Amino acid sequence: MIQVLVVDDEALVREGFSHILNAADDIEVVGAVPGGEAIRTVRELRPDVVLLDIRMPDVDGLTVLADLRRIQDPPVVAMLTTFDTDEYVTTALRSGAAGFLLKDTDPEQLPHLVRTLAEGGPVLSSKVTRTVVDGYLDAGLREPSAVRLTDRLTGRERAVLVLMAEGLANTDIGDRMHLSTGTVKGHVSAVFSKLQVSSRVQAALIAERAGLLTPPKDEDAG
Structure with missing residues (x-):
């Protein structure tokens, strides 16, 4: 409950x-x-x-x-x-x-x-x-830029960030990436530290500004 x-x-x-x-x-x-x-x-x-x-x-x-x-x-x-x-x-x-x-x-x-x-x-x-x-973002996250911040992440941390920004909880991220919840928590902590944020919504906004959440463009049908 x-x-x-x-x-x-x-x-x-x-x-x-x-x-x-x-x-x-x-x-x-x-x-x-x-x-x-x-x-x-x-x-x-x-x-x-x-x-x-x-x-x-x-x-x-x-x-x-x-x-x-x-x-x-x-x-x-x-x-x-x-x-x-x-x-x-x-x-x-x-x-x-x-x-x-x-x-x-x-x-x-x-x-x-x-x-x-x-x-x-x-x-x-x-x-x-x-x-x-x-x-x-203007209030304090343009320097260093969002791209520069996300460049600090490892490939796995970046994947965790994207799923976090999509609203997935740690258990769901673990299921998606075949990781234990404890391992996911460790990656989330590392993401927070490297992005210099204290909440998931802050991390999500940086991910969006860095272009990590941009959907692929549809190919022309012809």
């Missing part, structure tokens, strides 16, 4: 997300609280995943994220936002957020996205714009 904490100052948002997620057989919302109660609740309930509003009147969501990242064995945190071009999104990604979701995310997709987060996969809303991705 995946345990989730929803942190948002709007009661309607908390209730809506809780209702949707609790309808899934494998997900339980263990708490739904305003921002000021987030840290205490996480320490008490130890959820697997936290859905955290990026903009709250009583406490800054980015401050809460930073505090959560300092907790021993911290939960996976995805940011909630109303705007796909929110300027705070790039800061959240650099600060270790596992991704972000728009509050109008399709309810049918929400449980799947939470499962992806719990399995260690990166989550970016389908409405993420080029501005958000480019803004993240």
Whole structure:
């Protein structure tokens, strides 16, 4: 059972997300609280995943994220936002957020996205714009360039990075590459170190900028 904490100052948002997620057989919302109660609740309930509003009147969501990242064995945190071009999104990604979701995310997709987060996969809303991705990269990952960063990887580490960027969890990567989960974890740690990142979504964005995720062009039929 995946345990989730929803942190948002709007009661309607908390209730809506809780209702949707609790309808899934494998997900339980263990708490739904305003921002000021987030840290205490996480320490008490130890959820697997936290859905955290990026903009709250009583406490800054980015401050809460930073505090959560300092907790021993911290939960996976995805940011909630109303705007796909929110300027705070790039800061959240650099600060270790596992991704972000728009509050109008399709309810049918929400449980799947939470499962992806719990399995260690990166989550970016389908409405993420080029501005958000480019803004993240402009903010500190152009020097050294993404290509230069990925050139540091071994062939196997590069393969792990691509599968990680596709949203696969460590167990799935292991199955795909015929490796043990422990070996995959070692490669993921090496990728993080060489790319100078702290989350899978950061690594995925570098992989995209380096051209590792570009699908092959269709050949002309004639």
